[in-house]
Amino acid sequence: MTVDINFIGLIIASIMASSVPLILASCGELITERSGVLNLGVEGMMIIGAISGFALMTVTGNLFLAVIGAMLAGVLISTIFAFLTQTLITNHVATGLALTIFGIGISAMIGKNFVGIPGKEFPVLFGGLKDSIPFLSPILFGHSVVFYFAFALPFITNYFLKKTKIGLIVRAVGDSPDSASNQGINVRLVRYLCILYGGAMCGLAGAYLSMIYTPQWIENMTGGRGWIALALVVFSTWNPIKILIGAMIFGGLTIIQFHMQAIGVRIPVQFLTALPYIVTIIVLVVISRDSRKIRLSTPSSLGKSFYKDN
Amino acid sequence: MNLIKIIKRDQPSRTIFFLTPVLAIFLTLVAGGLIFYILGFKPFEALKFFFIVPIADMYGFSELLLKATPLCLIAIGLSFCFKSNNWNIGAEGQLTFGAIVSGGVALLFYNQEGFYILPIVILAGAIGGMLYASIPAILKTYFNTNEILVSLMLVYVSKLILDYLVVGPWSNPEGFNFPETRQFSDSARLPLLAEGLRIHAGIFLALAAVVISWFIFYKTYLGFQMKVSGFSLKTAKYAGYKGKKMIILVFLISGACAGLAGVGEITGPIGQLHREVSPDYGFTAIIVAFLGRLNPVGIIFASLVVAITYLGAETAQIFMQIPKYTGQVFQGMILFFLLASDYLLFFKIKFIGSKK
Numbered sequence: 001m002t003v004d005i006n007f008i009g010l011i012i013a014s015i016m017a018s019s020v021p022l023i024l025a026s027c028g029e030l031i032t033e034r035s036g037v038l039n040l041g042v043e044g045m046m047i048i049g050a051i052s053g054f055a056l057m058t059v060t061g062n063l064f065l066a067v068i069g070a071m072l073a074g075v076l077i078s079t080i081f082a083f084l085t086q087t088l089i090t091n092h093v094a095t096g097l098a099l100t101i102f103g104i105g106i107s108a109m110i111g112k113n114f115v116g117i118p119g120k121e122f123p124v125l126f127g128g129l130k131d132s133i134p135f136l137s138p139i140l141f142g143h144s145v146v147f148y149f150a151f152a153l154p155f156i157t158n159y160f161l162k163k164t165k166i167g168l169i170v171r172a173v174g175d176s177p178d179s180a181s182n183q184g185i186n187v188r189l190v191r192y193l194c195i196l197y198g199g200a201m202c203g204l205a206g207a208y209l210s211m212i213y214t215p216q217w218i219e220n221m222t223g224g225r226g227w228i229a230l231a232l233v234v235f236s237t238w239n240p241i242k243i244l245i246g247a248m249i250f251g252g253l254t255i256i257q258f259h260m261q262a263i264g265v266r267i268p269v270q271f272l273t274a275l276p277y278i279v280t281i282i283v284l285v286v287i288s289r290d291s292r293k294i295r296l297s298t299p300s301s302l303g304k305s306f307y308k309d310n
Numbered sequence: 311m312n313l314i315k316i317i318k319r320d321q322p323s324r325t326i327f328f329l330t331p332v333l334a335i336f337l338t339l340v341a342g343g344l345i346f347y348i349l350g351f352k353p354f355e356a357l358k359f360f361f362i363v364p365i366a367d368m369y370g371f372s373e374l375l376l377k378a379t380p381l382c383l384i385a386i387g388l389s390f391c392f393k394s395n396n397w398n399i400g401a402e403g404q405l406t407f408g409a410i411v412s413g414g415v416a417l418l419f420y421n422q423e424g425f426y427i428l429p430i431v432i433l434a435g436a437i438g439g440m441l442y443a444s445i446p447a448i449l450k451t452y453f454n455t456n457e458i459l460v461s462l463m464l465v466y467v468s469k470l471i472l473d474y475l476v477v478g479p480w481s482n483p484e485g486f487n488f489p490e491t492r493q494f495s496d497s498a499r500l501p502l503l504a505e506g507l508r509i510h511a512g513i514f515l516a517l518a519a520v521v522i523s524w525f526i527f528y529k530t531y532l533g534f535q536m537k538v539s540g541f542s543l544k545t546a547k548y549a550g551y552k553g554k555k556m557i558i559l560v561f562l563i564s565g566a567c568a569g570l571a572g573v574g575e576i577t578g579p580i581g582q583l584h585r586e587v588s589p590d591y592g593f594t595a596i597i598v599a600f601l602g603r604l605n606p607v608g609i610i611f612a613s614l615v616v617a618i619t620y621l622g623a624e625t626a627q628i629f630m631q632i633p634k635y636t637g638q639v640f641q642g643m644i645l646f647f648l649l650a651s652d653y654l655l656f657f658k659i660k661f662i663g664s665k666k
Contacts, residue, residue: 093399097593101638102641227466277463291454
């Protein structure tokens, strides 16, 4: 029986691995949205991170540099969004869409010389312990540092928002920018920083895809994960811990789909692929029906521009 | 010593409202040239390949109209939503579902001919688009659900439904397992406008949409209500407008237009259903709607400008070996610059000479 238990452990580990980019991007976007900014550019920022990480890895050969570079690329591209929405007070939805469209295009342009180049092996932690405990070992050991970071991130984010002063400021800016501003908080600056942080996490999520999960560059390789990450934030009702659960469900559906195909279950693949999107819509309906609940959990100023006359 | 002073305008400037799209296109060309230069191309030559070569002959120009048709049609529909503050960004899904429904009807008649077939197919597409758009609309009005996310999620669902159908139950029995349906009969195809060109009668649907929407926007009470709701939902409520009814109506109009665009694609140039009925026309049309200032006539011009980026990307792929996604770089930049230059609508920038 030990063989079966190990197999289940391996499946769980692969579900966790596929949920890593979702967790990273969602936690980043969650902070952005908590400050009252809706950035629909997640997909664009992720793909920029993916190509930047892969390109830097190929050119410099330094994995650490590549991961940091991908995060910086995410920051850089989100600066465009921050400048437009915060300084030039543009519409969040339209600007975010432009960011995604632009990001997919520019990443393909940069990436044209990197198509077909094999990636490098990314070092794993605790690789030696891989066979020490049945079932648990594949789940706990032998993953990249980004993997461990992703699973710590929801807890860090939760602590940051609930227990730290800066977290409180972020929430205040999102829930009531006017009163926050009257308290002497620089709303625009806080929102700038939250947007850039979101960009960094999306960049990291992209780098995970192109450097660790499937180490290669393919045009448009994020394949809609950015949109799922956005949906996850709503799914979680802006609660980082629930992002973890949601990401595991979504990641799980992706993995289970492969295994069901392998054992020949007669459910159309397309139905399983569509399931996360349908589930998100259902969850959205359920949480939105109760207007009191949505008002309690949604950042009140989400997607609304803030302008202060000097 | 502040040399520039920024003053908030009392009222948005009307002249600048229609000038900024031109400014945005100009800035996009400059930035695009710069990007080409950084990538090691001669900027002017590259821009020529992108924006002039593709439409230099009759065939190129007809291809431009072919690509502009769905963009214009969808953008007209979207402008109903955007004007009234409804963020339908799932037109791509409504297009796909419209294509599925009309394609299904066309397949029913695959071995029949008759004048009545095409109208039924077209109607089916519009209904399909409307049905699909009604989902975010109903969820928004009765369950308070965010229409941005719902309409977007449905895009993926529609593409997967299409994928399932063309691979499975609807795939051509004599098609060697290719993911495509049978060819539609000639009676289910939109007539071509000229021999040897792909341009089809769908362009008249787009032009009709332009005229009808212009009339609704500027000559009817509904148009006025939409405008008021767009400016301020509170005012609309105070004036006693039936908000829910309007939300559903604008989504239905928008869905019908997107569905018709889908019909135009599959009964025009494609002639069957396969996996890719639209190269993201539904998303690109959002840019067209904004660039055209949600004005029907503006949208005609905007759809032509944005359609060039599709053709340009294809030419550039052949002549300069750059990926076809380059078109999206230009589309993204147009929207960036347009939104940015909107700043001039609300703020005046004054240059003040330095005082000693």
